[in-house]
Amino acid sequence: MSMSGADHIAYTTNNMKAQIEFYTQVVGYKLVGIFPFHGVDGASHCFLDAGNGFMLSFVQLAGEKVEPVYGVSHSTDVGGPSAGGTVQHIAMSVDSMDEMLALRDRLRSAGYAVFGPLDHGMCQSMYLGSPEGIHLEFATTDGCAPFDPKQWLMQETASELGMSEADMARYVNPQLMESQGGSVPQPPRESAIPPSPIPGPMFDQLGYLSDEQLREAMSFPTPEEA
Numbered sequence: 001m002s003m004s005g006a007d008h009i010a011y012t013t014n015n016m017k018a019q020i021e022f023y024t025q026v027v028g029y030k031l032v033g034i035f036p037f038h039g040v041d042g043a044s045h046c047f048l049d050a051g052n053g054f055m056l057s058f059v060q061l062a063g064e065k066v067e068p069v070y071g072v073s074h075s076t077d078v079g080g081p082s083a084g085g086t087v088q089h090i091a092m093s094v095d096s097m098d099e100m101l102a103l104r105d106r107l108r109s110a111g112y113a114v115f116g117p118l119d120h121g122m123c124q125s126m127y128l129g130s131p132e133g134i135h136l137e138f139a140t141t142d143g144c145a146p147f148d149p150k151q152w153l154m155q156e157t158a159s160e161l162g163m164s165e166a167d168m169a170r171y172v173n174p175q176l177m178e179s180q181g182g183s184v185p186q187p188p189r190e191s192a193i194p195p196s197p198i199p200g201p202m203f204d205q206l207g208y209l210s211d212e213q214l215r216e217a218m219s220f221p222t223p224e225e226a
Contacts, residue, residue, distance in 0.1 A: 008047065008055035009090065011134065014065040016046055018131050019058045023048045026110045027103070029056065037061075038220045039202065050092055074133040089135035091125065096142040100126060103138060122147050182211070 013019050016034075023029045029048040032055070037043035042062025047055045068074045075082040078089050094100045097117070104114050104126060116126030117140075125139040141147075149172070158168055186192060186208055194203060206217055 006054055008057045010045075010057040010059055011087075011132075013058040013060050013132060014067070015131070016044060016058050016060040020046060020048070022131050023056065026107060026112065028106060035223070039218060040199075051095075052093065054093075056092075068133050070133070075135070078127070078135055087134070089127075089137055091137035091139045094138050094140045097124065097140055098142075100124070100138060100140050100142075119144075121145075122152065 011019075020031055020034075024031055029050055031046065032049045033045070033047035035045055037045040037059055040061070044060045045057065047057050050056045070076050071081055072083050073086055075086075075088060082088065094103060100117060104117075107114050107128060112128050112130075114126050114128045117124045118126070121144065123139040123141050123144055125137050127135070127137050130136045153168065153172065155165060155168060163171070189208070194200070195207070198207070206214055209217065
């Protein structure tokens with residue numbers, strides 16, 4: 001089994017227009033999709049092209065807006081606390097240092113303070129704040145040595161976090177599993193770890209259908225051109 005990298009990351013937003021305004025007019029990404037969020041009534045979804053096939057996405061839900069709580073849902077800065085499972089920061093890729101500095105000019109011209117670039121060894125990065133408290137990093141490997149895991153897998157750090165050498169050996173070389181062609185059934189309802197992105201009632205109704213039945217019930221064809 002091989003992986004092909006990230007497809008998109010999706011953030012909740014209370015103001016999709018403000019996010020699109022920032023990422024298109026300030027950063028320079030192109031808006032490539034905005035449409036109803038599949039399977040969620042009243043919600044909207046957008047996609048911004050961040051390059052090399054990676055998309056940045058925002059979801060705006062209908063109804064009451066939940067405001068961020070700094071120190072809980074958001075950290076005040078990259079060194080500040082927030083709850084486990086929350087996003088600490090997002091790093092977007094830039095092709096070269098020249099492109100990074102051109103982007104810094106664009107960001108600062110729009111009134112955003114930018115810190116960096118800093119040399120991290122594996123990459124060079126710069127940082128800024130963006131709408132709704134998202135901590136944003138732009139990084140390039142331009143001018144950096146090729147990434148070598150032997151230099152960055154530090155057992156001392158892992159041990160401080162409760163990971164033994166045996167643990168690390170398992171993490172570096174995960175056990176292989178031979179594909180069964182998608183024939184493994186869902187685990188029993190009473191013991192299954194639920195797919196939390198899917199609302200419970202929807203999963204109860206649709207989660208144990210066959211692939212063909214689910215495809216028939218939840219198919220969202222490509223829109224026709226306007």
